[in-house]
Structures are given as C-alpha cells and as structure tokens.
Amino acid sequence: MVDAYEGEVLSDLYKKSRIPEVYNALTLEMKGDYKLVFRMYDAGMAYRFETAIRRDITVMGETIDLDFPHARQAWVPYIRESIHRYQASYESPYTIQSFNEMHADSLIILPLLIENENGSKVVITEADLEDYPGFYLTINEARNGFVAEQAGVPLAETPGGHNNLQSIVTEYADYIARTKGTRTFPWRVLTVAQTDVELLDNDLVFLLASPSRIEDTSWIKPGKVAWDWWNDWNISGVDFEAGINTETYQFYIDFAAEHGIEYVILDEGWSESTNLLNIIPEIDLQAIIDHGKAKGVDIVLWAGWAPLRHQMDEVYAKYSAMGVKGYKIDFMNRDDQPVVNFYYEAARKAAEYEQFVDFHGAYKPTGLHRTYPNVLTYEGVFGLEQVKWTTYTDFPRYDVTAPFIRMLAGPMDYTPGAMNNANRSNWRAVHSNPMSQGTRCHQLAMYVIFESPFSMLADKPTNYMRESASTEFIAALPTVFDETQALDGQLGEFILMARRKDNHWYLGAMTNWDERDLEVDFSFLPEGEFEALIFRDGINANREASDYKREVIKVNRSTKLPISMASGGGWAAIVSPE
Amino acid sequence: MKGMKNHAVLILLFLTMALAPLEAQHPSYQVASPDGSLELSVKVDERIGWTLKQNGLVVATSPSIAMELEREGVLGHQAAVRRSW
Numbered sequence: 056m057v058d059a060y061e062g063e064v065l066s067d068l069y070k071k072s073r074i075p076e077v078y079n080a081l082t083l084e085m086k087g088d089y090k091l092v093f094r095m096y097d098a099g100m101a102y103r104f105e106t107a108i109r110r111d112i113t114v115m116g117e118t119i120d121l122d123f124p125h126a127r128q129a130w131v132p133y134i135r136e137s138i139h140r141y142q143a144s145y146e147s148p149y150t151i152q153s154f155n156e157m158h159a160d161s162l163i164i165l166p167l168l169i170e171n172e173n174g175s176k177v178v179i180t181e182a183d184l185e186d187y188p189g190f191y192l193t194i195n196e197a198r199n200g201f202v203a204e205q206a207g208v209p210l211a212e213t214p215g216g217h218n219n220l221q222s223i224v225t226e227y228a229d230y231i232a233r234t235k236g237t238r239t240f241p242w243r244v245l246t247v248a249q250t251d252v253e254l255l256d257n258d259l260v261f262l263l264a265s266p267s268r269i270e271d272t273s274w275i276k277p278g279k280v281a282w283d284w285w286n287d288w289n290i291s292g293v294d295f296e297a298g299i300n301t302e303t304y305q306f307y308i309d310f311a312a313e314h315g316i317e318y319v320i321l322d323e324g325w326s327e328s329t330n331l332l333n334i335i336p337e338i339d340l341q342a343i344i345d346h347g348k349a350k351g352v353d354i355v356l357w358a359g360w361a362p363l364r365h366q367m368d369e370v371y372a373k374y375s376a377m378g379v380k381g382y383k384i385d386f387m388n389r390d391d392q393p394v395v396n397f398y399y400e401a402a403r404k405a406a407e408y409e410q411f412v413d414f415h416g417a418y419k420p421t422g423l424h425r426t427y428p429n430v431l432t433y434e435g436v437f438g439l440e441q442v443k444w445t446t447y448t449d450f451p452r453y454d455v456t457a458p459f460i461r462m463l464a465g466p467m468d469y470t471p472g473a474m475n476n477a478n479r480s481n482w483r484a485v486h487s488n489p490m491s492q493g494t495r496c497h498q499l500a501m502y503v504i505f506e507s508p509f510s511m512l513a514d515k516p517t518n519y520m521r522e523s524a525s526t527e528f529i530a531a532l533p534t535v536f537d538e539t540q541a542l543d544g545q546l547g548e549f550i551l552m553a554r555r556k557d558n559h560w561y562l563g564a565m566t567n568w569d570e571r572d573l574e575v576d577f578s579f580l581p582e583g584e585f586e587a588l589i590f591r592d593g594i595n596a597n598r599e600a601s602d603y604k605r606e607v608i609k610v611n612r613s614t615k616l617p618i619s620m621a622s623g624g625g626w627a628a629i630v631s632p633e
Numbered sequence: 634m635k636g637m638k639n640h641a642v643l644i645l646l647f648l649t650m651a652l653a654p655l656e657a658q659h660p661s662y663q664v665a666s667p668d669g670s671l672e673l674s675v676k677v678d679e680r681i682g683w684t685l686k687q688n689g690l691v692v693a694t695s696p697s698i699a700m701e702l703e704r705e706g707v708l709g710h711q712a713a714v715r716r717s718w
Contacts, residue, residue: 079667083714084715084717085715087706091698093664093675095664095671095673096666097666097668100685104700112705115701117700118698118699118701118709119695120698123693175692177692200694247693249670249687
C-alpha cells in the first residue's frame, strides 16, 4: 500500500557529499482534483498538498493545526523588532516556555522546537517554499499546540525602514497566494529525534527541496570572505584614512590574499542606498576588482533587496561584466508570496550571470540552496552582529542552541570570527569596536560547527594580522564538506562535531557559559596515524577570554582525548594524515 | 443527464452501503518510517487528521489539514479519498 523510496543525492556544496534518501510515502488522491502526500523518513515526517486544477487559483488560507499532547516545553523564537506583524528580520534568540506560559499574541518564526515529556524533540519547519508565503505559528486556544498564520498578498507598498531601502507593506489582500492550479505546495516538516544529537545532522529540508535547476554548477565557488561592516572599517597602521574607499578595500584584499581568503565583500555604502548603479566617488570599483584579480581574491557586493528588485537585470549585467562574483542581498524581512518569488528570481537570474547570492535579512532556509545551488547561505539567525548593540548576554547558550533548531533548515550566515573576546563580566556592547561573548576558541569552533558555504571573517584585518595563528587556522577550514558526524551534544548546553573534507577531519566543540569537560573519541578516523592541530581554551580563558593554547599532538582511531572548555569556551582541531 | 446522475448516486450509495460492513466508517491510512520507529495514521472523514507516533508514543497530532481556495472551496473538508497508494 505504500511507496518505498531509496536513493541518494550528490552535492559538492553541502555538509556532506552524498546524502542518502530513504522514505515511505503515502499518497491520498482526493475527490476535488487534489492529493495529499505524506513522507515518512527515519528522521521525521512531511506532508504537502498537490493540486490538479486547470485554471489559476486563489488561496485564501491554509489550516496547519499541530498538537503536542505530551509536550513539556518549547524553544520559541518569537518574532521581534517587527515593523508590523509580517515584517521582521527573523533573528530571534529562543525563549524556553511551557505551553501555558507562551505569549498568545506573538508570532513564532520557524523552525520551532518542542520537547516531549520523555525528552524526545520535534522541530517544525517547511521545505520547498515556492510561489507561496511562509508560515508562522501561534499557540492555540487550548494551549496544547499551534496554529499557522501566513501573510496576505501585499496590495500596496511604500519605501521605508533602514535607509529607506526596505519596502513596507501598507495593505494586504485577504488571500495569501494567487498561483497556478496545477502544482505542488510546500512541505510541512516535523523532524522527530530521540536524542538531541540527531538534530545536528539532519537532511530533511535539503531532501524535500526541488532538485537543482542549474545544470553546470562547477563555477560556484564556496569560500570565506573578509568582511568590512562588522569591524566598521577600523584598520590601523596605514597611511590613508580608513573607510569606504578604494585604498581600504585594497588593504582588505591584500590581507585576504595573504591568507588564502577567497573573497572580499563591499557591504552597504559602496553605492547610493537606493540606486545600486550609482557608485560613490570614493570607490573605484574596477580598480578594486582588478587589484583582487591580480591577487586571486574575488569581489562580492552588498545590495538592498528593494533597489535590486527594480534594477536586477542592469545590476547583474553591469557588475558581472566588471568581474563581481556575487551579492549579499539584504533587508527583505518578509516572506509573503511576492518576496518568496523574489528569492527565486534573484537566484535564477544571478545563475544566468554565473554569480552567487547570500540572503541576509532573510526568512529561514527552505531548501532553495538545493534548487539553486548558487544560493550559498542565508542569515535568519541571531548572529554576531548583535554584539554591537544587544542587551542579550547569553550568546554562548544561543550558539549551542541554534545548530539544533535554526541550522536544521540550512546554512546560516552567523558571521563568526571575533578576535576581541570577553567573559561574562567583561562583555559590553560596542558598536564600532565590538567583542564577542565567550572565548577565542568558541569563535574558532564556529567555523566547523556553523554551516555556511560562504563564511564571513567578521573582524578587521589588523586584528587578524595581529592574531595570525588564529587567522591561519580559520583560513585552513573548508566551508563545504564530504561528511558530517555529530559526535555529542545537548540542546543549549554543548556541541561536539566532526566534519571531513577529502582526508582531513575538522572538529569543533562549544559550550554555554558553563565550563565543561568532554572526551573526544577519535574512533571515527580510519586506520593510520594522524596529526591533530588543536586550539583549546587557555588556562586563563575564564579571566581573559582570548587566551588560547595551540598544540600539535598525534592521534589515531583508538585515541580518547579529554578536553576542557572554559566558561563560554570552545575547542577546535584539524586532523590530518601523517 | 439528470437521470444518469441520479443513477450514479444510487450506485455509489449502494456500493458504500455494501462496503460499510467490510471497512471502517472513517477510513484510516497507515505509513511508517523505513526503520519502523515513526508511525503515521491518517484519518479521513469530515476533516483530514493525523497522528504521529514514535516508538508507540504519540509525539504530534493534527485535527485538520486544509487549504481554502476562493472558488473551489476548502480542500480537506468533507474529504473523500478516490484512491490511495
């Protein structure tokens, strides 16, 4: 009675190169020209509608009603700092609450995690979101589950928000989508895990997404990028005024070239805010691109989404001809039907010019990175930028929570890499010269644990030059992998991950503000002797969070290595065959 | 035409009555994960609902899956399965 499927997806832009896909499906063909399709994987379930209606349809709403009769509590990312109900940045720390404590009037963004009384976890999200709005949840009236809510189709918009480059919806229709009558709808996904660690290596969203629509993906180059905005262009020891100007970017390029960093990004400021075709006079973009080209460093441009929406063809044509490789597209902050369609158009057209995109100000990933592999990463995370202004002081806990929940949906552009690190009592929000919460090694481990095929180096080149050992270590870490193994972890407490690229293994561990001892069991290694380059918290890392110890030791598959992490600490290693 | 439709309804009614003793009033459909740890039971009557179990314990249920269309009505209400596989 059921369809059994067994297959495998291949990717060279993912956390593993071979992704097995095994499921049983149940299809119910209903009276009224529609089907319901259910898929059961070992890691969870998914269902979706499929319609076969000849004419176009108008969708008034969808009922997604999910009850959890044995729930103990949930990790709730409430929408925050919204301009209005359906317009926010999708960057939220988790509030841990029982169902009775939840705020009935607040929208919850996805993914949402529910813990059952027996400790098992369910994570709700969606996949293959196309030509349709995303969904939010709110606690239901009975307080035993959730009901979904979706933005209507915008009828009127006006420029506003950040530097006037967002597009604020002033009027919504009473319907959520106008679309083709014959189509599939997004998958509603419930990941189910007996143990927390299973959530760290989950492929459901990727597998449920539509297959790649880009035939030749060989031109898509993942990698790391020297970033300007987080460090506020604050370089020192140079003979020119630092800022958004040609000399500063040439300096960033020289730094990137020296360390084998693939990209330099020009964040907001290189062009007029609302006109991406007007470059400011301080920037000689061709000179910057050519300087990079001579040194093997490629250039990526930031772009506000609303201006890009209107200038997409001209922008892509002009800057690809000049040699630009990709865009960080920002401030969508919506997931109504036209904005979801914008993601597809931005990715599809960029691919025509062999350019990639990084969606900032973005809703959670729903698998677009499989459908358009030139989508390298997405924000939708409470990332390192928050330490510039936040009052939130529990970042190390967030760092060992988001990988179980948000990262299950796909890559996250958290933008790690702070070289100024602070313990719990020293940390302050500083906008222009920021510091991270937790230790140096906590930051280094992020490059292993946080998935992002396009990964920022947040700090300034002068800090990285001063901290050359840490910088060399970060530079040596790949951003895509052949294999991923979640070795150990507990939601909100700690994570220990191993990833393999070719015959090198990359290990990372992080803890919350609690000091923690773990044991690394190297039995994942093949036979043979290996050399491990290790960065561990220094003995004084609780006092001075940037304190670390670098060491090289021999390991093999029978090694069991005790490690100690400081408060907000971490541990990272590169393991290579001798 | 009208007569034919009535005949069809009668035949359908007859078939439904004939099948009633053999099949539950509200059919339910089962599908499990390949390792058997997750089991889903889908029930179709006035509403389409489901129950998900992990190792025999209920982890999530849904009283209703539906999609409201402007002209075609609500998919998932007064639902009837034509065939399943």
